[in-house]
Amino acid sequence: MFRHRLLQRTNQIKFKKRRLIMKQNFLFQASNISKYYGQNVGCKNVSLDINPGEVLGIVGESGSGKSTLLNCIYGNLEVDEGDIFLNDKSKTILNFTKISEPKLRLIQRSDLAFVHQNPRDGLRMNISAGGNIGERLMAIGHRNYGEIRQIAANWLEKVEIDVSRIDDKPSTFSGGMQQRLQIARNLVTRPRLIFMDEPTGGLDVSVQAKILDLLRNLVRELGIAAVIVTHDLAVVRLLADRIIVMQNGNVIEAGLCDQVLDDPQHKYSQLLVSSVLQV
Amino acid sequence: MIQIKNLNKSFQLYNQNDTNINVFKNINFRVNKGEVVALTGNSGTGKSTLLKLIYGSYVISKGDVLISDINIRKSSPRDILKLRKNKLGYVSQFLRVVPRVPTIDVVIEPLLEIGCEKKIALKKAQEILERLNIPKNLWNLSPLTFSGGEQQRVNIARGFIHNYPYLLLDEPTASLDQNNKNVVLDLIEKAKLNGSAIIGIFHDETARNKVATREVNLENL
Structure with a gap:
């Protein structure tokens, strides 16, 4: 009986805590995330939070845990410690580590989106460009073929792909077009938070600029929040409001984007910033 | 009003033999509405550094920067972004x-x-x-x-x-011809009359004399 009451009280406290978070109008919050690969640390004790419309950059060298962290907070990788909260479309706070697998998958396709570095990982290469976009719409309940095709055409236009290519398979597209198609496929469901893993990584510089401009406009026009993992400091400078710097799975510095890049306080961040080649 | 109180800035460069560079110590001044304060002093006295500290691009080592009632040192990144968006403008020498x-x-x-x-x-x-x-x-x-x-x-x-009610100008007239220089000085004059508090670096003396209401020399502080 006593234990039961105690349990009730702790639940009440938890509930109060959640209500407190809700008031702050946050969109996404990850607290004390740790992920281990056997003996090795993927990421350790990482906390971050994102408000609607904000862009957060995650920088660091290869192997610093950037992608691990991104996959953890998106729900692709199971975390060993920590909690991930999303304030969803209906203003309900969901804890990724507590909800069921199907529910998580649904959230990943409606409230969230994930843009892979390699568009082949994020596209279905054997269905048409229009189909790639339409599939996402059907997954959230759209059924009218004409309407789906129309929305797909609009999005191709938005990402500057010739609408006449709507029935072509992405395998016939260039790398830059594939990446833009992947972005369209992810944004068509109007996610509120988009995760990007080196979105401009394998692209030549002229296409990079186009995608940066596209992302910036979409973020502003649709009010989408984004988390961008990149090792390209020029890209974060142009896109991110705030950044976190990672080394060996730990966050070693976090703050205002230009402040961390122009006046880094940690030894490793200073090394990272001073290692960039000047063009 | 922009208020600078006992401001100190030093850079600790870990990867360059742990060098510590002291830029300046105990800077104090304030800029009221409708004032243009020109920062003077030789190269390397920290004029641009001071602007970047006010804008939040550099970390304050000691002291405070107050923009109306907002303390930059104590502000979160989100607060600073909000301030920049609505109230605090910055014209740098480089276009990014x-x-x-x-x-x-x-x-x-x-x-x-x-x-x-x-x-x-x-x-x-x-x-x-x-x-x-x-x-x-x-x-x-x-x-x-x-x-x-x-x-x-x-x-x-x-x-x-x-x-912007608060404006930071880092050599806004440096590479301009006389005609365009005058246009820019007119813009500054207009912002001044509108009640903006402005801090600027002007290497060109005639430009400085034309718009500045006061000078603050970083070497004498």
């Missing part, structure tokens, strides 16, 4: 923009950020670009292809398109 974005879009951006309607923003941008003598046929090109003086004027257009 996404490649291939047309000049006109670069200039209207600060207005779109505060939720201004695109039509109105475009009209304002056209006015200010015309005033700054940027030829109309360049408006739809990226400013990264422009000459130094033209790039600087694009930066100025961005800084003056919104009436």
